[in-house]
Every structure is written in structure tokens, then in C-alpha cells.
Amino acid sequence: MFLIMSKRRLNDAVTMMEIEAPLIARKARAGQFIIFRLDEFGERVPLTIADSDAGRGSVTIIFQAVGKATQLLSQKEAGDFILDFVGPLGKPSDLEGYKHACVIGGGVGNAIAYPSAKELHNNGAIVDIIAGFRSKDIVILEDEMKAVCDHLYITTDDGTYGEKGFVTDKLKSLIEVGNNYDLVIAIGPVPMMKFVSKVTEQYHIKTLVSLNPIMIDGTGMCGGCRVKVGGQTRFACVDGPEFDGHEVDFDELMLRNAFYKDQEKVEYEAACRIGRGPAKATRKE
Amino acid sequence: MAINTSLKKVPMPAQDPLIRNHNFKEVTTGYTPEMAVEEARRCLNCKTKPCVAGCPVNVHIPEFIHLITEEKFEEAFQKITETNSLPAVCGRVCPQESQCESRCVRGKKGEAVAIGRLERFVADWHREHAAQSPPKAAANGHKVAIIGSGPSGLSCAADLAKLGYAVTIFEAFHTGGGVLVYGIPEFRLPKAIVSDEINNLRAMGVNLQTDMVIGRILSVDELLEDLNFDAVYIGSGAGLPSFMGIEGEDLIGVYSANEYLTRSNLMKAYDMEYATPIRKSRAVAVIGGGNVAMDAARTAKRLGAEKVAVVYRRSFAEMPARKEEVEHAQEEQIEFLNLENPVRIIGDERGQVKAMEVIKMKLGEPDSSGRRRPVAIPGSNYELNVDTVIVAIGTTPNPLLKKTTEGLETDRWGCIYTKDNGATSREGVFAGGDAVTGAATVILAMGAGKTAAASIDKYVRHKHPELRQAEP
Ligand SMILES: Cc1cc2nc3c(=O)[nH]c(=O)nc-3n(C[C@H](O)[C@H](O)[C@H](O)COP(=O)(O)OP(=O)(O)OC[C@H]3O[C@@H](n4cnc5c(N)ncnc54)[C@H](O)[C@@H]3O)c2cc1C
Ligand SMILES: Cc1cc2nc3c(=O)[nH]c(=O)nc-3n(C[C@H](O)[C@H](O)[C@H](O)COP(=O)(O)OP(=O)(O)OC[C@H]3O[C@@H](n4cnc5c(N)ncnc54)[C@H](O)[C@@H]3O)c2cc1C
Ligand code: SF4
Ligand code: SF4
Ligand code: FES
Numbered sequence: 001m002f003l004i005m006s007k008r009r010l011n012d013a014v015t016m017m018e019i020e021a022p023l024i025a026r027k028a029r030a031g032q033f034i035i036f037r038l039d040e041f042g043e044r045v046p047l048t049i050a051d052s053d054a055g056r057g058s059v060t061i062i063f064q065a066v067g068k069a070t071q072l073l074s075q076k077e078a079g080d081f082i083l084d085f086v087g088p089l090g091k092p093s094d095l096e097g098y099k100h101a102c103v104i105g106g107g108v109g110n111a112i113a114y115p116s117a118k119e120l121h122n123n124g125a126i127v128d129i130i131a132g133f134r135s136k137d138i139v140i141l142e143d144e145m146k147a148v149c150d151h152l153y154i155t156t157d158d159g160t161y162g163e164k165g166f167v168t169d170k171l172k173s174l175i176e177v178g179n180n181y182d183l184v185i186a187i188g189p190v191p192m193m194k195f196v197s198k199v200t201e202q203y204h205i206k207t208l209v210s211l212n213p214i215m216i217d218g219t220g221m222c223g224g225c226r227v228k229v230g231g232q233t234r235f236a237c238v239d240g241p242e243f244d245g246h247e248v249d250f251d252e253l254m255l256r257n258a259f260y261k262d263q264e265k266v267e268y269e270a271a272c273r274i275g276r277g278p279a280k281a282t283r284k285e
Numbered sequence: 286m287a288i289n290t291s292l293k294k295v296p297m298p299a300q301d302p303l304i305r306n307h308n309f310k311e312v313t314t315g316y317t318p319e320m321a322v323e324e325a326r327r328c329l330n331c332k333t334k335p336c337v338a339g340c341p342v343n344v345h346i347p348e349f350i351h352l353i354t355e356e357k358f359e360e361a362f363q364k365i366t367e368t369n370s371l372p373a374v375c376g377r378v379c380p381q382e383s384q385c386e387s388r389c390v391r392g393k394k395g396e397a398v399a400i401g402r403l404e405r406f407v408a409d410w411h412r413e414h415a416a417q418s419p420p421k422a423a424a425n426g427h428k429v430a431i432i433g434s435g436p437s438g439l440s441c442a443a444d445l446a447k448l449g450y451a452v453t454i455f456e457a458f459h460t461g462g463g464v465l466v467y468g469i470p471e472f473r474l475p476k477a478i479v480s481d482e483i484n485n486l487r488a489m490g491v492n493l494q495t496d497m498v499i500g501r502i503l504s505v506d507e508l509l510e511d512l513n514f515d516a517v518y519i520g521s522g523a524g525l526p527s528f529m530g531i532e533g534e535d536l537i538g539v540y541s542a543n544e545y546l547t548r549s550n551l552m553k554a555y556d557m558e559y560a561t562p563i564r565k566s567r568a569v570a571v572i573g574g575g576n577v578a579m580d581a582a583r584t585a586k587r588l589g590a591e592k593v594a595v596v597y598r599r600s601f602a603e604m605p606a607r608k609e610e611v612e613h614a615q616e617e618q619i620e621f622l623n624l625e626n627p628v629r630i631i632g633d634e635r636g637q638v639k640a641m642e643v644i645k646m647k648l649g650e651p652d653s654s655g656r657r658r659p660v661a662i663p664g665s666n667y668e669l670n671v672d673t674v675i676v677a678i679g680t681t682p683n684p685l686l687k688k689t690t691e692g693l694e695t696d697r698w699g700c701i702y703t704k705d706n707g708a709t710s711r712e713g714v715f716a717g718g719d720a721v722t723g724a725a726t727v728i729l730a731m732g733a734g735k736t737a738a739a740s741i742d743k744y745v746r747h748k749h750p751e752l753r754q755a756e757p
Contacts, residue, residue, distance in 0.1 A: 221524035222544035255636035260562040
């Protein structure tokens with residue numbers, strides 16, 4: 001059983017929680033994730049380690065309520081318990097030796113990108129962050145991101161906050177005005193990662209993306225998380241979740257993530273009925 | 286007591302095939318005490334005990350069977366557990382036909398004594414009647430860490446706990462039991478049996494910590510150095526699934542057997558109370574011919590598929606699955622497409638499986654394994670109309686522990702190298718079960734756990750002379 005130490009709602013659909021998990025906190029590195037299972041009947045769901053504090057013995061997760069499991073978790077409060085919390089899983093990102101990085105987040109993907117930006121910043125790189133959101137009311141982590149970068153650019157699709165437009169537009173213009181990035185990290189909806197990778201390919205900038213296939217064990221025993229990278233099948237939970245964006249087959253990932261779409265819609269609606277009513281689905285896909 | 290001269294085993298009561306292929310309840314329901322006594326009377330109590338030599342853990346077979354004839358079921362249980370700590374499991378899943386029963390003299394003319402069924406009967410009788418927890422041994426002040434809670438980890442833990450060690454099992458999954466809970470289905474091995482065994486271990490003082498992926502949260506070195514375990518036993522199994530590398534394997538509707546069975550068994554997708562999604566299939570092809578393929582096929586049928594076919598590139602004679610499982614599958618209307626091999630999987634415009642192209646095979650010359658090698662018959666390809674493909678062509682050990690433990694040697698398949706006593710290339714680190722042998726059997730994994738427990742005890746005693754003095 002794992003204690004929820006604190007909880008903060010970042011917007012209508014996105015929640016931040018601090019979980020008591022001292023052993024995981026000791027080891028957690030940027031790029032890694034945990035798998036939680038809320039109760040005996042729940043699914044095993046992967047979430048990125050957004051932050052960790054070895055001193056407090058805590059691991060921070062930031063998640064969007066998109067389906068049954070995340071919906072039910074968002075209804076828990078500080079003081080409640082989560083049955084299972086396994087980690088740290090996946091390969092830590094190797095963020096040493098970069099001079100000027102551009103970290104791009106899309107929606108809740110900003111939460112996943114944040115620890116990488118923080119580590120790059122701590123390693124002495126110049127860090128620009130482009131944080132894309134659909135609209136003003138879902139902007140998250142603005143202060144946290146500001147604290148770990150040199151420039152924060154916020155874009156919204158509808159222009160209600162920051163600059164109007166897509167993150168790819170902003171990236172292009174930053175490159176055009178002469179920013180000499182030696183690393184781009186893109187984390188967010190699959191189409192966003194795909195288009196960012198297309199842009200950086202033209203400029204030959206190394207690009208890392210964090211993939212989010214469906215997972216069960218997270219230790220390499222089911223193969224459910226397989227993705228195609230550079231024409232080869234890789235298991236995202238052990239070989240990733242970060243991969244070279246220029247090599248990933250994003251279209252296949254999008255198809256595979258729809259594996260249970262029809263069944264999950266039913267589960268999600270049921271969870272909303274027993275819960276606090278449907279959270280606005282803010283997923284951009 | 287007079288010998289029962291019947292040439293056949295007392296039949297095992299079972300659910301009707303066409304009813305059981307729609308539920309997850311156990312297929313066979315077990316002997317009654319009367320049936321058990323009747324079958325036990327078929328044993329000749331041979332002086333030379335050929336059957337015992339066929340059992341990897343040398344269960345005292347004639348002795349326990351004799352006790353059954355006297356209706357001393359609890360004593361029979363104690364006799365079995367002198368060498369086998371999981372009889373309710375082994376009685377159900379051991380390949381008896383190639384082990385103990387293959388050596389039985391009654392098998393020369395007629396059927397062998399039903400050693401497995403009797404073992405199961407005795408274990409079930411004990412569970413129902415004498416369910417008092419096993420005693421806790423006096424502590425000897427030393428600690429052993431066990432990685433993995435499959436049969437090899439469990440039996441190693443049991444033996445060490447009996448010797449007074451403080452044993453902690455670290456399990457990556459949220460439930461203990463290894464393949465016994467995530468692989469072998471409920472209808473062959475009820476999960477209540479596995480959890481009873483684990484509760485017995487707990488009563489003996491064993492500490493099972495779930496959600497602990499060793500190599501990530503703690504390394505083997507940290508267990509030895511920071512947490513002061515005297516020794517580590519690696520029983521992490523062979524859980525990494527192989528794929529065929531053919532076109533279409535990443536389509537929606539293609540599963541590894543591990544994923545399919547884990548969703549169904551461990552995550553209980555068949556139970557509406559659980560949130561686990563699993564594909565609602567109409568027609569399923571399962572590729573492979575082992576126990577895993579049989580389990581996946583029979584699970585698919587129970588989950589509602591109209592048609593389930595096992596596609597295997599050799600013939601029944603070479604099939605590695607237990608004979609009983611193949612027969613049960615056939616009774617349950619699983620089709621067998623033997624001497625056929627997949628060529629590619631075909632998807633529709635939404636990336637969903639709609640068919641699989643297969644090619645017919647014939648058997649050629651024997652290969653290095655001694656089995657006749659299948660060769661494709663050119664031009665015999667055809668399309669099988671399926672919406673789900675389950676790949677059950679084998680597994681290898683997970684590389685995580687090798688990668689994170691310096692100096693731990695493995696062979697080129699990733700199997701951990703050990704000496705006969707279970708010692709690895711690292712001092713204080715022992716290993717056994719599928720992690721060492723590659724995918725094998727429950728009883729071999731248990732045997733390896735026992736061997737390692739004895740070696741670990743010897744190793745710790747050697748390092749701590751004060752323990753040697755206290756030796757009984
Ligand atoms: C390594 C990793 C790290 C992740 N980190 C985070 C994180 O920090 N914060 C966060 O909010 N989410 C994260 N995710 C995504 C999260 O795990 C999924 O959204 C999860 O499926 C939600 O579970 P659910 O039961 O609530 O929804 P489900 O019922 O599983 O799914 C709801 C909807 O999302 C779709 N879906 C299912 N799985 C995924 C997926 N993996 N990605 C995209 N869509 C999916 C379904 O088809 C369905 O339409 C991560 C995923 C991975 C693999
Ligand atoms: C579907 C199926 C059907 C089978 N049917 C039969 C049968 O009928 N008869 C028979 O005799 N055999 C059968 N087998 C084979 C048998 O189950 C195995 O040989 C046996 O379970 C091996 O035991 P083990 O203890 O070595 O490993 P496992 O049972 O595989 O257990 C290993 C455990 O270690 C855990 N683990 C792995 N890595 C780590 C880590 N880094 N940290 C912590 N924990 C870790 C795993 O989660 C797992 O729980 C079957 C196997 C399968 C898959
Ligand atoms: S443990 Fe297995 S092989 Fe040994 S006697 Fe029992 S059923 Fe036979
Ligand atoms: S070989 Fe058969 S008949 Fe002889 S003791 Fe063993 S089980 Fe009994
Ligand atoms: S989640 Fe099962 S292998 Fe990656």
C-alpha cells in the first residue's frame with residue numbers, strides 16, 4: 001500500500017500527486033516511470049516520474065484523467081492509499097554533455113518533459129522550453145518549468161494564452177533565428193511528436209521522444225509495449241520509453257494504442273457515472 | 286490388502302468438455318477418497334522403486350501410495366512433503382507421463398499407476414482437513430534474499446525457512462507465484478491453491494515483497510552489501526517472449542502468449558469485475574505446440590472465440606505439450622493444424638488482423654534435437670481467416686538481472702550459468718529454475734530451488750563457524 005502524501009489539481013483534467021515510495025525515490029531518474037494499480041480490480045497503468053525527493057521519500061506523478069484507471073485515481077485524496085506502485089521502470093535518459101536543448105511538451109506531456117528539462121538545466125545546458133496547450137484554461141506547471149529553463153515559450157492552439165499556433169511553428173522559428181540546438185526532446189500526443197521529429201530531421205538535430213504504448217508488466221515479459229524503431233521491434237518498457245524520434249514508426253504506434261478503444265470507452269463512461277462526472281477529455285488526438 | 290489388477294487407471298472425474306470450454310472452473314474435479322484407495326491398490330509397492338527415479342525430487346512414491354491404501358491421508362501428505370513442498374501443484378501440472386509414471390512397472394502392461402492424481406488427492410485432502418499452518422523454525426540469525434516467487438523461488442524459500450533463515454522474496458509482479466499465477470490458467474491450476482501455498486510460507490516466517498523489480502529498485506549488490514543479506518537466490522524465470530519476426534506481427538490482434546495469459550490469469554480479464562481489457566475474438570490462431578500454446582488456445586475458447594486453431598509446424602508425435610493437455614484441448618473443440626507454419630499476418634485498413642497466411646510443411650531429416658525437421662512445401666500457402674493471433678513459440682530469461690549485476694555470467698541465450706550446486710559466477714549468488722535452464726517444468730524449477738537452498742545453507746555455515754557448531 002502506498003500513501004498519497006499530497007494532491008493538487010493542475011487543471012480540470014490533470015492532477016499532481018506525491019506518493020510515499022522511499023525506495024523508488026532513491027533511484028528515480030529523469031525518463032523513468034512507475035506502474036500503478038489502484039486496487040485489486042484495477043488495470044496496471046504507466047505514469048512518468050515527474051519528480052522525486054529522496055529526502056521526503058516521495059515520488060511525484062502528474063496525470064490526465066483519460067480513462068477508467070486515471071479517472072478513479074484522480075478521485076483519491078491525500079491520506080488515501082494506492083495498492084501497487086512499481087518502479088522505477090524504463091531506461092533513464094542520458095542527458096549529459098548537451099549545450100543547448102529545446103524541450104517541447106504537448107498538454108499533459110509537459111509533465112513528462114519537465115524532469116528532463118530540469119536535469120538538462122542541472123547539467124549546465126541552456127534549456128528552452130516550448131510548452132503547447134490547446135487553450136489557456138489547461139496550462140499547467142508554468143512556474144515549475146520557468147524555474148528550470150532559460151526561455152519558456154507557451155503556445156496555445158486558440159491563441160488564448162502565450163503565442164497562437166502549434167509547437168512545431170515555434171520550434172521552426174527558433175531554429176530559423178539561429179538557435180543552435182544540439183538536442184530536441186518532444187513529449188506529448190503522438191502526432192505532435194511525429195511532426196516535431198519531421199521538423200528536426202530537416203535540420204539534422206538529434207531528437208528524443210518518449211513513447212506511451214499500452215503496457216502491462218513494464219519489465220519486458222509481455223511484449224505488449226512493442227514499438228517499431230529503425231525497422232526493429234523494441235519493447236518500450238525496457239528499451240525505452242525514450243527513442244530516437246527520427247527512427248520511430250509513429251503511425252504504427254497510433255494504431256496500436258487504439259487496441260482497446262471500443263472497450264475502454266464503455267469502462268470510462270461507467271467510471272464517470274460512479275465518480276464525479278465526466279472530466280472534460282482534453283486529449284488532443 | 287489385495288492388489289487392484291485393473292489395467293486402467295481409475296478415471297478422473299472431469300467437467301463435460303462442451304460445458305467447461307465456456308467456464309474457468311477446474312477441468313478435472315479430483316478423486317474421491319474411495320477412488321484414491323482403489324487406485325492406490327494398483328501399486329505393487331516395488332522394492333526397486335523405479336518410479337522414484339523418474340521423479341526429479343524423488344518423492345517417496347510407493348510409501349505414500351501405501352499410506353493411501355490404509356486411508357492414512359495426512360500421513361501420506363507428510364511423506365510426500367518430505368521431498369516436495371508443492372504437491373497440490375505438481376500433482377496437477379507435472380508431465381507425469383514422461384517422469385514418475387513413465388517408469389512405473391504397471392505401465393508395461395496397461396496403464397501406469399496414477400501417481401500424479403494420487404499426489405493431488407492427498408494434497409487436496411490435506412488442504413481441506415488438516416489446514417493448520419506449518420510451524421515456524423527457530424531463527425538462526427541469517428538472511429537470504431530470493432528474487433522471483435515462481436516455483437523455484439518458493440521451494441528455495443520453504444527449505445531455507447525450515448532451517449531458520451530469515452527469508453525475503455522480492456517479486457516484480459503485484460502477486461506471488463510466477464508462472465503458476467500469470468501463465469498456467471485457473472482451469473488447470475486454481476489460484477486459491479497457489480495463494481494457500483504462499484500463505485503457508487508466510488506462516489513459516491517468509492516475507493514476500495511484491496512490486497519489487499530487482500535490478501531497478503534494488504540491485505543484487507545492494508541486497509548483499511547494503512541490506513546485509515548473506516546470500517541471494519535468483520529464480521527469475523524465463524519470461525521474455527520470442528516473436529517470429531514475420532510481417533504483420535505488430536498488427537492489432539497479435540499477442541504474445543505471455544500477454545494474453547497474463548491479461549486473462551493474473552489480471553482476470555475473464556471476470557467482469559476486473560477492468561482488464563482483452564480482445565473479443567471470433568477466430569483465433571495460436572502458434573506453437575507446447576503447454577503454453579494449449580493454455581492460450583483453451584483460454585481463447587473460454588473467452589468466447591467461436592473457432593480456435595493451434596498452428597504447429599510438426600506433428601502430434603513431436604508436440605512438446607503434455608499429452609493430457611492436448612487431449613483436453615481436442616475434447617474442447619480446439620482444432621489442430623499440424624505441419625503448418627505461418628508466413629505472414631494480414632491486416633485491414635485499421636491495422637486489425639483479418640487473416641494469416643500459412644504454408645504446409647512435411648517432416649524431413651532429424652535435426653540436432655533429434656526431432657524430424659519440418660520443411661515447407663512450396664506453393665501450399667493458403668489464408669486462414671482469423672482476427673486474433675497468439676504467438677507461443679517460446680521465451681528466454683529476462684536480461685535485466687544480467688545487465689545490472691556485474692560478473693553474473695550467462696550463456697548466449699541469456700541463461701544464467703551455474704555449477705551443479707546452483708552457485709553462479711558471483712560469490713554468494715545462487716540461481717535456478719527457468720532462469721538457468723530456459724523454459725522447462727515446475728518440478729525441475731522446484732528441484733533447483735531445493736538444491737540451491739542446501740548449497741546456500743552450506744555456504745553460510747562455511748562463512749559462519751558459530752553456526753556450524755550449532756549444527757544438529
Ligand atoms: C511510459 C509511459 C509514461 C506515461 N506517463 C504518463 C504521465 O505521466 N501522465 C499521463 O497522464 N499519462 C501518462 N501515460 C499515459 C497513460 O499511461 C495512459 O493514458 C493510460 O492508459 C491511462 O489509463 P486509463 O485506464 O485511465 O485509460 P485507458 O482506459 O487505458 O485509456 C483511455 C484512452 O486512452 C487511450 N490510451 C490507452 N493507453 C494509452 C497510452 N498509453 N497512450 C495514449 N493513449 C492511450 C485508449 O485507447 C483510450 O482511448 C504514460 C504512458 C506510458 C507508456
Ligand atoms: C502457460 C504456461 C504453462 C505451463 N505449463 C506447465 C505444465 O503444465 N507443467 C509444468 O511442469 N510446467 C509448465 N510450465 C512451465 C513452468 O511453469 C515453468 O517451468 C516454471 O514456472 C519455472 O519456474 P521458475 O520459478 O523458474 O520461474 P517463474 O515461474 O517464471 O517465476 C519467476 C518469477 O520471477 C519474477 N521476476 C522476474 N524477474 C524479476 C526481477 N528482476 N525482480 C523480481 N522478480 C522478478 C517473475 O515476475 C516471476 O514471478 C508452463 C509455463 C507456462 C508459461
Ligand atoms: S512431483 Fe511430479 S514427477 Fe514427482 S512424483 Fe509427483 S507428479 Fe511425479
Ligand atoms: S513403479 Fe508403479 S507399481 Fe511400482 S512402486 Fe512405483 S508406482 Fe507402485
Ligand atoms: S509492458 Fe510488457 S513487455 Fe513492456
